[in-house]
Amino acid sequence: AHCPVYTASKHGVLGFTRSLAEASRLGNYGIRINALCPSFVNTAILDTINHEENLGNFYQFKDGVKNLIKVFGVLEPSVIADGFVQLLEDDSLNGAVMKITTTKGVHFENY
Ligand SMILES: NC(=O)c1ccc[n+]([C@@H]2O[C@H](COP(=O)([O-])OP(=O)(O)OC[C@H]3O[C@@H](n4cnc5c(N)ncnc54)[C@H](O)[C@@H]3O)[C@@H](O)[C@H]2O)c1
Numbered sequence: 838a839h840c841p842v843y844t845a846s847k848h849g850v851l852g853f854t855r856s857l858a859e860a861s862r863l864g865n866y867g868i869r870i871n872a873l874c875p876s877f878v879n880t881a882i883l884d885t886i887n888h889e890e891n892l893g894n895f896y897q898f899k900d901g902v903k904n905l906i907k908v909f910g911v912l913e914p915s916v917i918a919d920g921f922v923q924l925l926e927d928d929s930l931n932g933a934v935m936k937i938t939t940t941k942g943v944h945f946e947n948y
C-alpha cells in the first residue's frame with residue numbers, strides 16, 4: 838500500500854523466489870530458496886518515510902504509513918533473525934514464504 842513501486846518489487850521477489858525454488862528442485866541444484874516477509878521492523882528504513890526525496894509523489898501518503906506502524910507496531914530485528922534461523926534449519930522448506938507479524942508471529946503464506 839501507499840508505495841506502488843516498492844510493493845511491486847516485493848511481489849517480484851516472491852515470484853522470483855518461488856520460481857527459482859522450483860527450478861532448484863527440478864534441476865537438483867542442491868540449494869533451497871525461501872522468502873522472509875516481516876511486518877515493520879526497527880531499522881533505518883522506517884525513517885525513509887519522513888523524507889520526500891525517498892517517497893516522491895507518494896510522500897503525501899506518509900501519514901497513512903505512520904498510522905499502519907502505530908496500529909501494527911514494530912518488530913525487533915532479533916525476531917526476524919529467529920525466523921531466518923528457522924528457515925535455515927528446516928530442510929523441508931523450499932519456495933516457502935515466511936511472514937512475521939506482531940499479531941500472528943511466524944507463519945507461512947500458502948499459495
Ligand atoms: N524494516 C522494515 O520494516 C522492513 C519490513 C519488511 C521488509 N523489509 C525489507 O528488508 C530489506 C532490508 O531492509 P532493512 O529494514 O534492513 O533496511 P536498512 O535501511 O536498515 O538496510 C538496507 C541496506 O541496504 C543497503 N542498500 C541500499 N541500496 C542498495 C544497493 N543499491 N545496493 C546494495 N545495497 C544497498 C543499504 O546501504 C542498507 O545497508 C529491504 O528490502 C526492506 O524493504 C524491511
Ligand SMILES: CCCCC/C=C\C=C\[C@H](O)C/C=C\C/C=C\CCCC(=O)O
Nearest residue numbers: 838839840876877882902909938939940
Ligand atoms: C509502505 C511502504 C513504506 C516505505 C518503506 C518503509 C518501510 C517498509 C517496511 C515494510 O516493507 C512494510 C511491510 C509491511 C507492513 C504493512 C502492513 C503490516 C501488517 C501487519 C499485520 O498484518 O499484522
